[in-house]
Amino acid sequence: MESKRQQKFAGVIQKDLAEIFQREGSNLLPNIMVTITKVRVTSDLAIARIYLSFFNSSNNSLALNTIKAHAGEIRYKLGSRIKDQARIVPQLEFFVDDTSEYVERMDKIFDKISKEPRQPEQEE
Template identity: 30%
Template sequence: METIRQKQVAELVKRNFSMVLQEEGGYIYGTSVLVSVTGVKMSPDLNIAKIYLSVYNTEDKQTVILEMEDQLARLRQSLGNRLKKHVRRVPEIALYLDDTIDEMYRVNDLFNRLHDEGAMGTEEEE
């Protein structure tokens, strides 16, 4: 169970890392790609931040994450500049691809197909 402090720091990291991506993301993965921070989970000792990202406007989402991991020191430094008044130690960053939105669209598409097939099946029975 997350403590109140973990939730506070996670929200702080989420807000500030989003701003870092707005400022420096274009240099790392290009201006046509959109990256959104969907969630942050902090370790109990607040030393590790698991950052979950959604990637849009590209088919190769994992490549964008790998490009960001290559520039992780730069991203962490920029995050540290924003967090230095709020935390004693800037957490290590671990990036994860959050594909829940893609899964939602896939499941929704399956339901739509089932609904369409079901509607066709009832018309044939009449």
């Protein structure tokens, strides 16, 4: 369970990273929109796990690896934004948020189930 402090700090990181990706994301990933879906921060605020969703991307793992390769640069830009709010700038760990893909897959399964003919209930 995250504390209020962790949640508040995660919100600050999410907001600032969203602005960084909005302004400079096209330099890293042209024609791909990056959305930060969730940020989780460890209890000591030293590590931030950032969950990303990519729109208009044919290869999410390649996009994620590109962002991971520029993690130091992104952390530096984040640090310049939050330097007055935090003692240390957390290490950034990036992950793909596949929640939307999971929801789509489940929807297809439920649609398939609902289209199958029902077996008549047998009375014993």
